[in-house]
Amino acid sequence: MRLEMEESGTWKSCIGAISELVEETNFEFGEDAVEMKAMDPSHVVLVDFRLSREACQEYDIEESKELGIDLTEMNRIMSRAKKSDWLSLSFSEDDNTLAVTFEGNGVRTFTLPLISLEVEETPDPDLDHTAWASVGAGAIKDGLKDASLMKDNVTIKLSEENLLLSAESDAGEAETELSPESDAVEGLDVDESSKAVYNIEFLQKMLKGAGSKDMVEVSHGTDMPIDLTLPLADGKGHLRFLLAPRVEAE
The missing domain is CATH 3.70.10.10 (Proliferating Cell Nuclear Antigen)
Structure with missing residues (x-):
């Protein structure tokens, strides 16, 4: 499993915002998109994220995979990225880690251990907005x-x-x-x-x-x-x- 984006800015800003509200959750790396949906600990905010494969320069995901990510740690890693850095995310099943690579002035790689999470399904409320x-x-x-x-x-x-x-x-x-x-x-x-x-x-x-x-x-x-x-x-x-x-x- 591997995906690449020509700029890290979108992933960096989204992880920064999500980590303000959710400490850890599962991301679904699917055949068509990366998705997550979770509640904050106080159950006041629902967070819904989706990034389609068309937003990536490379999207090599043949089978959907659910990965548990510590968002606090992911945000710390992404804080080291420059907006213009080429970003790569690759999953290693052997040691259950996610490699985060920035390519700009050099190539920098961080390895993030994944976590096992039991997350309840979070349905959207039925809202009649006007x-x-x-x-x-x-x-x-x-x-x-x-x-x-x-x-x-x-x-x-x-x-x-x-x-x-x-x-x-x-x-x-x-x-x-x-x-x-x-x-x-x-x-x-x-x-x-x-x-x-x-x-x-x-x-x-x-x-x-x-x-x-x-x-x-x-x-x-x-x-x-x-x-x-x-x-x-x-x-x-x-x-x-x-x-x-x-x-x-x-």
Whole structure:
């Protein structure tokens, strides 16, 4: 089993974001894609990752293989990669390891022992979202930083007019408005206005793998989990998160 990518940046950023929420899990190296789905330890966030074979320069996987990966250790290894490094992942069945190789200024190889995990299947919840938007990650990150000055939670509202991020406390109020007229909003589709409250720290971890100019697909409903999806490799994959809402006392 071996796959290669001409740049390590996509795998590096995804592992960095996933490892913020999940310490270890199984990755399915299938004939058509690499996939994983897992919950964070608190069962507040669902993480769904997929990278298709078309995103790779070489994809030599004849039979699906489930590999248990310590994401903390994988992230430590990927921190040594430059974005432009050629990345190779190869599985050794003899010693149950995954070799991670960077080719740039020289060839550097790390060997990661794999782990045996019993992971429960994680089904997607059945959500009837009523509002959708495509928004720049940088604008959302700025809105979350502003809101964090006031509170640990942020209220997210989606309407035909805009996407609003707001937080209010005794210290004051912060509000970020992102309208379709702004460069930050690529699209807005609202059947019914929506509103819910979420933990800011979780949202920031979910967006860690997104560059400031990357577009984030937002799917939303009142008092429902928010769906944030980051398209990968020109649509040849995705990194998707579902975050449960917070219930605030009136």
